[in-house]
Amino acid sequence: MSDIYVIYWSGTGNTEMMAGAVAEGIHAAGGHANVLDVASASADVLKDAKAFALGCPAMGSEQLEEGDMEPFVEEVEKFAAGKTIGLFGSYDWGDGDWMREWASRMEAAGATVAGGEGVIANNTPDEEAWRTAEN
């Protein structure tokens, strides 16, 4: 298994914790995770990857964070076909609409969403047993 990028946006740390859990899952599966804050990541690094993970909490009104994550995801959509993408994020008062829509977008772009759906955690995640995208 080669390096797997885990790229996330997190305002108050919950999705960042999930990124850590995803990285642990990758390590447990014998891989190496490259965890990056989306603000310091270029979507270009994902172009040659078969599998990677993206994390973003529910923001706006059931939307992705619009400053960094939304433009990043728009870039990813252009080359997502054939890739396996793990999606994760934290939310509070909603019921996961943002994640269902995000997963649909990735599938419409031709990607496979790892596990068939995004992993969501209400506020601070408890120890998520998260099996990550296999390479």
Ligand SMILES: Cc1cc2nc3c(=O)[nH]c(=O)nc-3n(C[C@H](O)[C@H](O)[C@H](O)COP(=O)(O)O)c2cc1C
């Ligand atoms: C500006 C803003 C908008 C939000 N919009 C939603 C929302 O539409 N639905 C929801 O369930 N939670 C919403 N939340 C709650 C966050 O998703 C929740 O606090 C989450 O745990 C934040 O994750 P983070 O710590 O990774 O930033 C919003 C929070 C903020 C600050």
